[in-house]
Amino acid sequence: MSEFEIIRDIFAPLTATAPGAFNLVDDAALLEQQNLVVTKDLLVAGVHFLAKDPLDLVARKLIRANLSDLAAKGAKPLGYFLGCVWPKHTDRASIEQFARGLAEDQERYRIGLYGGDTTVHSTKTGPLTLSATFLGTPPKQGMIPRSGASLGDDLYVSGTIGDAGLGLAALRKEFKFTTVDKASLSSRYHLPEPRLTLGTALAGLATAAIDVSDGLIADAGHIARACGLRAEIDAVAIPRSAGAASWVAAQENRWRALATLASFGDDYEILFAAPPAMRRSITVASKASRTEVARIGTLSRGEGVLFLDEAGRPIPVEKPGFNHFT
Amino acid sequence: MSEFEIIRDIFAPLTATAPGAFNLVDDAALLEQQNLVVTKDLLVAGVHFLAKDPLDLVARKLIRANLSDLAAKGAKPLGYFLGCVWPKHTDRASIEQFARGLAEDQERYRIGLYGGDTTVHSTKTGPLTLSATFLGTPPKQGMIPRSGASLGDDLYVSGTIGDAGLGLAALRKEFKFTTVDKASLSSRYHLPEPRLTLGTALAGLATAAIDVSDGLIADAGHIARACGLRAEIDAVAIPRSAGAASWVAAQENRWRALATLASFGDDYEILFAAPPAMRRSITVASKASRTEVARIGTLSRGEGVLFLDEAGRPIPVEKPGFNHFT
The missing domain is CATH 3.90.650.10 (PurM-like C-terminal domain)
Structure with missing residues (x-):
């Protein structure tokens, strides 16, 4: 199993709705002119989820935790970049299970995968570590800030x-x-x-x-x-x-x-x-x-x-x- | 040492040139209307750098590895989102050393920090794991693709x-x-x-x-x-x-x-x-x-x-x- 095969067979199909992702055959994605709300969240096994959690659920939690940040800003989700550091000796079936979870929630929330990076820990003890950068479009009234409330609100x-x-x-x-x-x-x-x-x-x-x-x-x-x-x-x-x-x-x-x-x-x-x-x-x-x-x-x-x-x-x-x- | 203090004291100063970062007091950054080239790279201790490498050098390698992706696309770097998963019991001085490296190369390449996430492994064996999503603006002739060469080039x-x-x-x-x-x-x-x-x-x-x-x-x-x-x-x-x-x-x-x-x-x-x-x-x-x-x-x-x-x-x-x- 090579990185190339994993990206081509498992992750590239997740970019179907993201034209700027170039089907993951380039080093970078291209996003056309628009205002963007951007948020980034990490999920680490043993910290944010249990190492035994089913990987499709972990994938969906990753998506949903990030979409929740966009929701609080009033933004409409567009897509995301994904970084995965897999434990040593992860098998292909596990990565496929993870990707099934991504696909399910991508369809549910109408978002696309735009790009990312995938690698493997050098020791057996490195935990699955996931990083996602999510993009959304702000509401026409403007992004809801964290800081705008007044006395008495x-x-x-x-x-x-x-x-x-x-x-x-x-x-x-x-x-x-x-x-x-x-x-x-x-x-x-x-x-x-x-x-x-x-x-x-x-x-x-x-x-x-x-x-x-x-x-x-x-x-x-x-x-x-x-x-x-x-x-x-x-x-x-x-x-x-x-x-x-x-x-x-x-x-x-x-x-x-x-x-x-x-x-x-x-x-x-x-x-x-x-x-x-x-x-x-x-x-x-x-x-x-x-x-x-x-x-x-x-x-x-x-x-x-x-x-x-x-x-x-x-x-x-x-x-x-x-x-x-x- | 709290996450809040680390973000406020160590990372927020790195956003000075990134107005849409809201000084890291919001959950999301806002990027104004423009075309963007986006790339994401992971660096993991034991895989992409040595666990003993000085942390300011690791920070600069993270920036440069990502800028290299933008360079190959002909893009001009704008800024980045940063995710850090620290080994358990990392001290503040280490994080400060890391941030000094970021600051040095941010100035060198005129880029700003736009946002991110920072967390800590649950076990002592989790390696320092860094994830960066970099943004750049494409050249006016268009982003150089991976796929555009012809026979005989x-x-x-x-x-x-x-x-x-x-x-x-x-x-x-x-x-x-x-x-x-x-x-x-x-x-x-x-x-x-x-x-x-x-x-x-x-x-x-x-x-x-x-x-x-x-x-x-x-x-x-x-x-x-x-x-x-x-x-x-x-x-x-x-x-x-x-x-x-x-x-x-x-x-x-x-x-x-x-x-x-x-x-x-x-x-x-x-x-x-x-x-x-x-x-x-x-x-x-x-x-x-x-x-x-x-x-x-x-x-x-x-x-x-x-x-x-x-x-x-x-x-x-x-x-x-x-x-x-x-």
């Missing part, structure tokens, strides 16, 4: 929070769940749903947005910092799935449990801010995009994040989000 | 061939060299020189081009395949540095030695084709760009690569280039 989040973290805990058997809950939570971990339709609908409405990948509280902190404000989040307002709700109910300390949900990563929901005058428009955008949106707090004077109980008292948060460097 | 290569491979062998003490030769050969391994000025000068002249990274013979094979022709290379015409020439002179079998030079990777020279009618123009482009160019062969009917001795007999080539998958 509401904070919203889409979907439900904490499911992927609970799903990972379920897969690792750290918590017990019913079979139904385990299946739905672990599928949130394996296959996030990028909120592209909502993102498009929020263009021109949201003043700031981020996708929730580090954890709700950590990502609220990113927005707060970028806007020079403080994020105040009502813990009880955090949207929970049925599985997450029953997990919270089974915990001794409800507030600590909610803080845990809001500290897990990998939600791939959109956290965004909008002025109170926009509340009706946000409801319309939510309905039009068939995506649940919950109002969870506000941006106030100050800095950092306050995670508040029903009486408005701050709940201590031990570890607001994942930090790769500590 | 001449084949040329810039600079000298095999130095980086000999430099690596010198660093690994596989061959003995004089101190002077070892220094110059190993610097070719650590710090390739992307042929950007030559690339620009070749736009409109070269009918096909590729940067020599897999090895001269292997990359000639890539051009031959893309053009549907056979590449014939005169072994004696391969340009050699003083260090490479004395190494060849010391080998028992001269032809085998030349085949070895032409099978090493990491040259980062431009291999290109042009019609015989362009010979004077190629000489002018070489002089104008102050880059040596050697005519080394021709494109004939057939497929694959013939590596020919003085009498026009094919020299057997055991391993024409590096293949990561075997």
Whole structure:
């Protein structure tokens, strides 16, 4: 099995909808004149996914994690560049399984592969490492920034929070769940749903947005910092799935449990801010995009994040989000 | 040390010349309307560089390997997106050393950092893995393709061939060299020189081009395949540095030695084709760009690569280039 064969047989067919990719027979792709929103995310075995995860699901998670970044900017996805570092002695069937996952989600999200690079680790212990650079076109109202919110803007989040973290805990058997809950939570971990339709609908409405990948509280902190404000989040307002709700109910300390949900990563929901005058428009955008949106707090004077109980008292948060460097 | 601090203190200053990077406080960069040539290369410790290599040199090699791809397309570099997966327990000083290398070559090549992602391996054995997506603007005559050469076109290569491979062998003490030769050969391994000025000068002249990274013979094979022709290379015409020439002179079998030079990777020279009618123009482009160019062969009917001795007999080539998958 040669690199040439892998690229020609497995990856080149993924460029059918990307004319500037030259069927992967050139060193570079050509993108015609247009505004581009560009984002880059890494996925590493043992860090962002489990080494045993099925490779087609890993491929789809790679695509979806990146599309989630585009969704939070209100951008429409166009295509991507892919870098793969395979573990030593990876067989062709594994790469084909990975490419099947790419093909499935390329069709689902109507995107094309534009180019990339593929190589192999020199030792047996090097983990599968994936790098993707995604391109999208900004909405005509302009890309939703992370930094545009004003004092008094509401904070919203889409979907439900904490499911992927609970799903990972379920897969690792750290918590017990019913079979139904385990299946739905672990599928949130394996296959996030990028909120592209909502993102498009929020263009021109949201003043700031981020996708929730580090954890709700950590990502609220990113927005707060970028806007020079403080994020105040009502813990009880955090949207929970049925599985997450029953997990919270089974915990001794409800507030600590909610803080845990809001500290897990990998939600791939959109956290965004909008002025109170926009509340009706946000409801319309939510309905039009068939995506649940919950109002969870506000941006106030100050800095950092306050995670508040029903009486408005701050709940201590031990570890607001994942930090790769500590 | 947090990811936030690393990005704010070490990487954000590298975006000063990239307005669409938003100082790395957003999830995505915005690129204004223009044609773009895009290329992506991975560098992995133990595969593309030695784990002990100084990190500022590794950073500069990452930049130059990618710029070399742009050079072969005749493109003018604009900037890049960077993904880093650090070994566990990397200290801040190492990341700063790496960033110093980026800063130095960013200034040299007038490019900016547009965005990226940074993370850490979950085990001690995960090697430093770097991924870069580079953007450039195509020449007004259009990007030089890999596939545009015609029957009878001449084949040329810039600079000298095999130095980086000999430099690596010198660093690994596989061959003995004089101190002077070892220094110059190993610097070719650590710090390739992307042929950007030559690339620009070749736009409109070269009918096909590729940067020599897999090895001269292997990359000639890539051009031959893309053009549907056979590449014939005169072994004696391969340009050699003083260090490479004395190494060849010391080998028992001269032809085998030349085949070895032409099978090493990491040259980062431009291999290109042009019609015989362009010979004077190629000489002018070489002089104008102050880059040596050697005519080394021709494109004939057939497929694959013939590596020919003085009498026009094919020299057997055991391993024409590096293949990561075997």
